[in-house]
Amino acid sequence: MNEKIKWLKEKINGLNIQGMIVSNPVNIRYLTGIDAEGVLLITRKENYYITDSRYLEEVKSIITIDDEIIVSNVTDINQYDYENFFSFCENVGFEENYITYSTYKKYMQKYKANNLEETDGIIEKQRMIKDEEEINLLQKACNITDNCFNHLLKFIKIGMTEKQIAYEIEKYFLENDADGLSFETIVASGKNSSKPHAKTTDKKIEAGDPITIDFGCRYKGYCSDMTRTIFAGFVPENIKPIYDLVLSNQLQTAKDMKEGAEMRVLFRNVENDFKLHGYSLVHSLGHGVGLDIHEQPSINQKNDNTLKANMVVTNEPGIYILGEFGVRIEDTVLITKSGCINLTKSNKNYIIVG
Amino acid sequence: MNEKIKWLKEKINGLNIQGMIVSNPVNIRYLTGIDAEGVLLITRKENYYITDSRYLEEVKSIITIDDEIIVSNVTDINQYDYENFFSFCENVGFEENYITYSTYKKYMQKYKANNLEETDGIIEKQRMIKDEEEINLLQKACNITDNCFNHLLKFIKIGMTEKQIAYEIEKYFLENDADGLSFETIVASGKNSSKPHAKTTDKKIEAGDPITIDFGCRYKGYCSDMTRTIFAGFVPENIKPIYDLVLSNQLQTAKDMKEGAEMRVLFRNVENDFKLHGYSLVHSLGHGVGLDIHEQPSINQKNDNTLKANMVVTNEPGIYILGEFGVRIEDTVLITKSGCINLTKSNKNYIIVG
Numbered sequence: 001m002n003e004k005i006k007w008l009k010e011k012i013n014g015l016n017i018q019g020m021i022v023s024n025p026v027n028i029r030y031l032t033g034i035d036a037e038g039v040l041l042i043t044r045k046e047n048y049y050i051t052d053s054r055y056l057e058e059v060k061s062i063i064t065i066d067d068e069i070i071v072s073n074v075t076d077i078n079q080y081d082y083e084n085f086f087s088f089c090e091n092v093g094f095e096e097n098y099i100t101y102s103t104y105k106k107y108m109q110k111y112k113a114n115n116l117e118e119t120d121g122i123i124e125k126q127r128m129i130k131d132e133e134e135i136n137l138l139q140k141a142c143n144i145t146d147n148c149f150n151h152l153l154k155f156i157k158i159g160m161t162e163k164q165i166a167y168e169i170e171k172y173f174l175e176n177d178a179d180g181l182s183f184e185t186i187v188a189s190g191k192n193s194s195k196p197h198a199k200t201t202d203k204k205i206e207a208g209d210p211i212t213i214d215f216g217c218r219y220k221g222y223c224s225d226m227t228r229t230i231f232a233g234f235v236p237e238n239i240k241p242i243y244d245l246v247l248s249n250q251l252q253t254a255k256d257m258k259e260g261a262e263m264r265v266l267f268r269n270v271e272n273d274f275k276l277h278g279y280s281l282v283h284s285l286g287h288g289v290g291l292d293i294h295e296q297p298s299i300n301q302k303n304d305n306t307l308k309a310n311m312v313v314t315n316e317p318g319i320y321i322l323g324e325f326g327v328r329i330e331d332t333v334l335i336t337k338s339g340c341i342n343l344t345k346s347n348k349n350y351i352i353v354g
Numbered sequence: 355m356n357e358k359i360k361w362l363k364e365k366i367n368g369l370n371i372q373g374m375i376v377s378n379p380v381n382i383r384y385l386t387g388i389d390a391e392g393v394l395l396i397t398r399k400e401n402y403y404i405t406d407s408r409y410l411e412e413v414k415s416i417i418t419i420d421d422e423i424i425v426s427n428v429t430d431i432n433q434y435d436y437e438n439f440f441s442f443c444e445n446v447g448f449e450e451n452y453i454t455y456s457t458y459k460k461y462m463q464k465y466k467a468n469n470l471e472e473t474d475g476i477i478e479k480q481r482m483i484k485d486e487e488e489i490n491l492l493q494k495a496c497n498i499t500d501n502c503f504n505h506l507l508k509f510i511k512i513g514m515t516e517k518q519i520a521y522e523i524e525k526y527f528l529e530n531d532a533d534g535l536s537f538e539t540i541v542a543s544g545k546n547s548s549k550p551h552a553k554t555t556d557k558k559i560e561a562g563d564p565i566t567i568d569f570g571c572r573y574k575g576y577c578s579d580m581t582r583t584i585f586a587g588f589v590p591e592n593i594k595p596i597y598d599l600v601l602s603n604q605l606q607t608a609k610d611m612k613e614g615a616e617m618r619v620l621f622r623n624v625e626n627d628f629k630l631h632g633y634s635l636v637h638s639l640g641h642g643v644g645l646d647i648h649e650q651p652s653i654n655q656k657n658d659n660t661l662k663a664n665m666v667v668t669n670e671p672g673i674y675i676l677g678e679f680g681v682r683i684e685d686t687v688l689i690t691k692s693g694c695i696n697l698t699k700s701n702k703n704y705i706i707v708g
Contacts, residue, residue, distance in 0.1 A: 096455040104455040
């Protein structure tokens with residue numbers, strides 16, 4: 001049987017759950033490699049993937065005999081089959097953080113399970129720890145992103161619009177092996193950079209503008225995430241101290257990130273240093289990256305957990321002076337026992353374009 | 355008070371529901387114009403929109419006094435406030451088709467409502483009927499789409515890849531006033547067109563290829579949706595009869611679509627004509643279009659309802675010969691009392707490019 005499904009079966013057995021309905025397509029892709037619409041049923045005997053005619057051929061071509069997954073067309077499954085999947089199961093797990101309240105009620109009716117049991121994101125938690133193949137794919141997505149950034153440094157000219165830059169990023173990704181964007185690119189220049197979640201606009205780049213570019217691609221499903229704040233023409237003197245403060249905290253965080261580091265401590269260290277200088281840290285310091293662009297863990301003041309080896313997370317402090325400008329510097333990094341390895345490796349010193 | 359919220363308050367009162375938690379951001383945008391992350395609370399006295407610091411300023415700049423919506427920062431709301439929002443409410447509505455099972459449980463705890471009541475998509479159902487302003491925005495999105503199609507006819511050349519065409523579509527939209535794509539563009543050529551939900555690939559366009567292009571943009575949030583199957587170099591003789599069959603059914607459906615037309619009958623008419631010729635209709639004949647690209651109603655064999663004036667839906671019959679080719683022709687149309695008006699107006703005769 002597929003190793004990841006084997007893991008899941010053992011895990012739920014330990015929770016006194018005898019079967020599970022996996023509905024989140026990202027979790028299904030993680031467990032099986034299947035990228036389609038459907039539901040994965042882990043039952044006492046067999047594992048089933050139920051999809052529809054649109055995906056049937058493709059799914060069958062991906063699954064191997066070793067996966068031990070029976071692929072079915074939803075139109076071939078009748079009410080009797082549904083009621084039989086989980087017969088003799090005391091508890092059947094479901095994904096309470098993914099399925100809607102109405103789907104929950106439909107599952108109750110359809111599967112006639114004794115008890116549908118919440119599973120508290122067990123698969124999402126397992127997804128935090130990446131295996132070698134996943135790390136290779138994440139590294140590849142990050143390499144494409146670094147190369148794109150190098151390309152941008154030559155491409156960006158004063159007078160271009162933010163949208164033109166965002167559009168060049170997408171074009172670069174599509175022409176360089178990526179599946180596409182991992183999220184909607186942020187290109188925020190001048191005052192626009194003062195919003196942590198800025199939208200890309202038609203504003204033209206002007207001399208003296210800081211330009212915050214937050215972007216990433218997908219490679220075989222896996223995401224990259226990087227931010228740099230660069231400068232058009234010159235670096236304004238008033239921005240330098242803030243840039244330096246963000247950068248020194250980003251570098252210090254990279255030194256501190258390793259297996260065993262408490263996430264709330266990582267956050268508080270940056271928060272305290274920002275406060276000491278009169279600023280604040282208004283968003284989390286980082287987040288997991290994998291098949292989703294935002295995964296667990298979230299590195300914030302409330303997270304009591306520690307980093308573990310083979311987590312892949314972002315390191316992204318930022319300072320925003322409302323209505324004036326902002327600076328954010330972000331890398332995607334791999335946590336190891338002794339430290340962290342930057343998967344995105346682009347230059348973080350002052351960069352001038354245009 | 356905002357007219358749409360006034361409608362909602364009257365509607366839920368009729369259902370013996372005294373308050374409602376609106377969580378679906380598309381429904382919130384429909385009711386208020388707010389495009390952010392947050393929750394809208396319709397209470398006995400006031401209406402509240404609770405968001406976070408990222409969106410606070412922008413939301414406050416959109417809302418007018420006439421809207422009668424109190425905008426709050428989530429960090430300023432304490433447990434006492436939550437418990438007070440729905441005091442003296444017997445039943446509080448929630449969106450069971452949108453919120454997850456775990457959010458439902460959180461709402462139960464947080465709001466301490468007597469009873470959280472399912473609302474059976476009342477807002478989604480209301481969204482089916484478009485007002486004048488919505489129709490204008492939809493028409494504008496469709497106009498941009500028609501113009502893009504005209505541009506493509508000059509742009510597409512034999513030897514280009516499907517991805518290059520998809521990318522030109524996105525570029526055109528961004529440079530011509532659209533917010534962006536309304537869904538991931540499908541460009542499927544040759545054999546690839548035989549899949550109803552094809553993915554755009556690196557395949558090059560060859561002479562004799564049918565090219566199915568399914569695409570649309572957003573304009574101020576509102577979506578367009580159009581498909582044409584065009585031909586590279588020449589129209590292969592074996593495809594002509596199928597093209598003609600799809601087109602004649604698309605034109606007949608356009609004649610039949612008007613207030614009062616039964617949706618399952620519209621579907622069955624096409625299905626029967628396809629069967630008569632040895633083919634089948636493997637997807638719905640159409641769907642609503644608005645702030646979401648796929649909205650209610652779905653025009654299929656199971657939908658007993660009739661079309662109503664001011665619905666905006668697609669009309670999109672298609673035939674797919676597995677492993678060979680496919681043809682789909684789709685317009686976005688406005689339903690009226692006496693017929694339907696095509697909002698997308700591009701040519702549907704044989705079109706040769708390259």
